[in-house]
Amino acid sequence: MAFGYLIRRLDFVFAALSVAALVLGGDAALSGSGIFASGLLPGMAAEAQPQGRAADFARLSLTETFEASPYTPQVLFPVSSAPFPAWLTQAPQPVLVRFTPPPLPASRRPVIAICIDDLGEDLAGTDRAIALPRAVALSFLPFAEATPFLAAEAGRKGHTVLAHVPMQPVGATNPGPMALKVGMSGAEITRGMEYALNRVPGVAGINNHEGSRFTADAAALAPVAAVLKARHLFFLDSRTGADSKVAAVAGAAGVETASRDVFLDDDPSPAAISAALETLGREARANGVAIAIGHPHEATLKALAAWLAEGHGVTLVPLEEAMRLKQARAVALASR
Secondary structure, three states: OHHHHHHHHHHHHHHHHHHHHHHHHOHHHHHHHHHHHHHHOOOOOOOOOOOOOHHHHHOOOHHHHHHHOOOOOOOOOOOOOOOOOHHHHOOOOOOOOOOOOOOOOOOOOOEEEEEEEEEOOOHHHHHHHHOOOOOOEEEEOOOOOOHHHHHHHHHHOOOOEEEEEEEOOOOOOOOOOOOEOOOOOHHHHHHHHHHHHHOOOOEEEEEEEEOOOHHHOHHHHHHHHHHHHHHOOEEEEOOOOOOOOHHHHHHHHOOOEEEOOEEOOOOOOHHHHHHHHHHHHHHHHHHOEEEEEEOOOHHHHHHHHHHHHHOOOOEEOOHHHHHHHHHHHHHHHHOO
8 A cells, every 4th residue: 555655746747747857848848758657667777868960069068058058157246456466575785784794803802913934945954843833924935945835744734835925125235046037028027926936835925035136126016916916925034134115016016015023043042032032022012913923943842932921911813814904904094
């Protein structure tokens, strides 16, 4: 009874759906009703078979149906573009600032720099000089046979390396081979400079060997300054004569320069060397910075090593730093 009742109810539902399909679907419902009914008949294989012509399928293409449909999507709430906020459109433009290197920090104590020159010929003296603290600058005679090897060794140990360029003195003293002399052409002076610099590996600058006559001649110094400028090297003036023009010529060419304040061993006796070291300390305490030049004499190197170990209220700095401090002090004094 219950099963029969269910079948009758399904027949009723099917009939109602069919009527609704005919009312709403029209011809399309009629054309598909036979296929649907045949699929429900017992023994009928429920498999899809293509029906109708190819034109029937083309008519159902997405584009054609979409364009013809009354339900084409409409933009109900159009989005209007909003302007960028003021903090973006009115942001300040970056300002390019030229970098200025910071000034050298003021030292708490006066500073000194030491340069030992005439190196290369005296092998034992050169070895002892290389054993000094690395802040001590070492200057090598270009014509000495062992200079290339010894200068390279000094550079490996951390010393500032200079070429001790021979230049013409006032008297008859021979400063050595390839010396620069007043009266040479600019090309000859340039060749002499290139020779000296190429003989000293790792060279950072020069100081003059002898040269009281040559350094007093501005015209002769001009080619020297040009070579140094091109190679970015400095000129430590040994101040072997009172009429030196090194500061003026080198400064005009843009070459870093400074002059020594004390010779440690004009008199090579131990007492005189000790007195010169005390003078160096006083100069540094009075002016903030002082530069000394010495030679590889045994008495000089021994006294210097002992004096540096004691301190004496001064700080040993590399030669380049002392030169910059001296230049800054000279500029400050000139501006007063």
